[in-house]
Amino acid sequence: MKLIPAVSIMSGRVVEVEGGQYRFHRNEEGRYRSPGNLVQELDSDVVFILDIDGIEANRPDLNLITKMSSHKELWVDAGSLTCGGAADVLISGAAMVVVGTKSVYNLKHLEEAIELSENVIFSLDYDDGIVTGDKKVKAMSVDELLTKAHELGVRKAMLFDLGGLRDDRPPDTDLVGKLAGKFDDCYVAGHIKPDAITELDSAGATGALIDFRSLGDFDDE
Numbered sequence: 001m002k003l004i005p006a007v008s009i010m011s012g013r014v015v016e017v018e019g020g021q022y023r024f025h026r027n028e029e030g031r032y033r034s035p036g037n038l039v040q041e042l043d044s045d046v047v048f049i050l051d052i053d054g055i056e057a058n059r060p061d062l063n064l065i066t067k068m069s070s071h072k073e074l075w076v077d078a079g080s081l082t083c084g085g086a087a088d089v090l091i092s093g094a095a096m097v098v099v100g101t102k103s104v105y106n107l108k109h110l111e112e113a114i115e116l117s118e119n120v121i122f123s124l125d126y127d128d129g130i131v132t133g134d135k136k137v138k139a140m141s142v143d144e145l146l147t148k149a150h151e152l153g154v155r156k157a158m159l160f161d162l163g164g165l166r167d168d169r170p171p172d173t174d175l176v177g178k179l180a181g182k183f184d185d186c187y188v189a190g191h192i193k194p195d196a197i198t199e200l201d202s203a204g205a206t207g208a209l210i211d212f213r214s215l216g217d218f219d220d221e
Helices: 035-041 052-057 062-069 083-091 107-116 142-152 162-167 173-182 194-203
Strands: 002-010 013-018 021-024 046-051 073-077 096-100 120-126 156-161 185-189 207-211
Touching: 002 021, 002 035, 002 052, 013 035, 035 062, 046 052, 046 062, 062 073, 062 083, 083 096, 083 107, 096 107, 096 156, 107 120, 107 142, 120 142, 120 162, 120 173, 142 173, 156 162, 156 173, 173 185, 173 194, 194 207
Parallel strands: 002 046, 002 207, 046 073, 073 096, 096 120, 120 156, 156 185, 185 207
Antiparallel strands: 002 013, 013 021
16 A cells, blocks of 8 residues: 655645644754755655645645645645636646545536546545535535546545544544545545554555654754
């Protein structure tokens, strides 16, 4: 199973996300960590970027995405609300763009993004239920939503277990199994520790997104 380091960015810096609170990440010398330097140092050909400004304020840091993409293949969740927003992220250099239930206004925008590019990952954002602002999606069961997403052309999907991330518990392997049974590739994000990898692999996950801090020590600026 592929392990992909995940890095959160905000205001041009690396941030730690703990209990819904953000803190700028510093190296051992107390200096703010450079996203570009960190991405280069990670021992992975792919890095997952969670763009907090994009997700919370619809202001993705496209310039920083462009700079980081010159070093590594980037998969980016920038809270793309529309097909146009997803296109901007891809044009800026991202290899894959995440379109998630917590961000899209309705499934029509997911369909448009899939028609635009095959480099789209559909994210089921979950917290004891589907996290979405779309009343129609909220009324669906997970099975109904996954079936609809597959009909729209989704082939790569991700479970973002927001509840597990908040409550410090591993992702729901039953949900992982549902995604793995429906799509060609299934990735998992949330509160994932190394000892959970075997169980996720058994559930059918293609890969897991792991907080970069759990993958080693980094001394860049």
